[in-house]
């Protein structure tokens with residue numbers, strides 16, 4: 001592609017006039033993966049500064065460089081104020097502005113993003129559309145899936161996925177937008193049609209300096225909605241009105257607003273809701289009518305997720321009946337309130353709760369219908385928000401009858417330090433079993449008929465990361481193995 005065309009979308013840059021005649025065959029943000037003919041963009045990261053790798057990129061064949069400061073090299077340099085935003089715009093231009101042709105829905109908030117994207121995927125498929133999903137579990141384009149490193153990919157990979165989606169004739173793409181991604185401009189080049197806010201509670205205070213910073217990052221999705229893109233198309237901000245942070249999100253957008261909630265008056269509401277052992281029952285009240293829902297998804301938090309998904313579907317023209325049948329047939333999401341059943345007389349649930357709020361929600365939901373004791377196995381991730389550790393441990397103590405603390409991706413941290421952070425000011429009795437498999441085994445062996453064991457924190461994950469190495473580990477698989485061996489050797 002001609003540099004002249006590529007640079008057209010950058011609002012401001014400095015380069016010698018000869019740059020316009022140059023052509024590049026690709027874009028790279030990693031010197032190690034640079035291909036001959038690429039435009040190399042220097043990103044200042046957390047670990048490294050891309051400006052340092054210009055010589056390597058040029059050696060690999062980079063034809064030009066985008067940087068924030070002058071760099072010495074034998075190829076032309078384009079200076080911009082912010083290379084992360086420039087990378088997003090250049091990638092979008094290079095791939096032909098793919099999001100302009102997609103119906104694009106972005107979901108942000110602390111909890112519920114993955115669940116909502118999968119609900120929307122089911123709804124739009126039932127609406128006979130081809131769908132794309134980008135998020136924590138994987139990237140899915142039609143029937144094809146791709147493994148992911150991040151919940152929200154870097155700007156270059158993201159635009160490449162959208163390009164593939166357009167080629168695969170995807171109608172609607174649904175994606176999770178993390179606060180890290182918003183802060184790092186990964187979604188800057190995206191033309192969202194709908195932005196959804198789920199809720200905001202404590203997480204990621206290792207990355208964001210305080211809760212307000214975290215909120216500000218999340219609200220960027222709404223500030224971006226419709227800015228500079230396809231002004232002819234309606235854009236919608238769909239916001240959980242019951243969240244104390246809702247006013248801040250509402251204030252950050254000038255687009256059309258649709259609220260949802262259970263407590264306060266909202267455009268989309270759940271009335272007469274009931275939480276049962278089999279799921280949830282409620283009347284979905286919307287501006288286009290009412291419909292009774294009976295869904296296998298458990299807990300009040302999942303009613304919120306369904307309301308958010310219903311809001312996005314309705315504004316996209318999906319009939320209420322399609323929404324109802326999708327919720328009714330929903331298979332749920334891997335590792336989200338997933339029951340492991342091997343004929344045992346007690347419940348075992350695997351859930352991705354790894355924040356104080358999600359852990360509390362899941363344990364409260366379990367308490368609603370547990371006839372015996374609520375047992376929890378939970379840990380806190382290493383190299384992540386330390387301040388959520390005592391909060392998660394306290395939630396476990398408050399909401400469960402029997403508590404076993406264990407490891408959950410200690411990464412480069414010493415498990416003993418993580419346990420210390422969790423239990424420092426804790427009162428009451430609990431066990432600490434570092435080996436996660438042993439901890440799950442202990443909880444399952446202690447369980448009596450009517451009890452429910454919650455294995456929290458890892459959900460769909462298939463690894464335990466220790467010292468930077470990922471060892472295969474799957475909570476559902478481990479629980480199933482233990483339950484099967486108990487069947488074979490009854491105690």
Ligand SMILES: CC(=O)N[C@H]1[C@@H](OP(=O)(O)OP(=O)(O)OC[C@H]2O[C@@H](n3ccc(=O)[nH]c3=O)[C@H](O)[C@@H]2O)O[C@H](CO)[C@@H](O)[C@@H]1O[C@H](C)C(=O)N[C@@H](C)C(=O)N[C@H](CCC(=O)O)C(=O)O
Nearest residue numbers: 029030031043045046047048050053150151152154178180
């Ligand atoms: C802390 C964080 O957000 N890190 C992300 C960040 O990496 P980084 O800033 O450390 O990058 P870096 O290693 O410093 O490198 C800077 C630049 O130099 C380049 N480089 C580097 C080395 C080299 O030899 N040559 C070279 O060119 C790199 O390609 C890069 O362009 O940018 C990378 C590319 O976008 C991300 O993959 C990476 O995510 C890491 C893996 C990560 O774990 N992030 C987590 C915290 C995260 O982002 N989580 C959210 C979800 C959270 C949630 O919702 O629960 C997510 O969206 O995944």
Ligand SMILES: Nc1ncnc2c1ncn2[C@@H]1O[C@H](COP(=O)(O)OP(=O)(O)OP(=O)(O)O)[C@@H](O)[C@H]1O
Nearest residue numbers: 110111112113114115136301336351352353358362
């Ligand atoms: N709306 C919600 N409110 C509070 N907790 C929720 C909600 N939805 C799901 N949860 C809880 O949070 C956990 C994670 O849910 P989900 O994966 O949908 O969230 P997420 O926002 O994608 O998380 P992540 O940021 O880690 O990708 C679930 O396993 C459940 O325990």
Ligand SMILES: N[C@H](CCC[C@H](N)C(=O)O)C(=O)O
Nearest residue numbers: 354380381384408409457458
């Ligand atoms: N996206 C989250 C996932 C946390 C999952 C939990 N199992 C952990 O490792 O802490 C993070 O990277 O902070």
Ligand SMILES: [Mg+2]
Nearest residue numbers: 113114136176
């Ligand atoms: Mg997610």
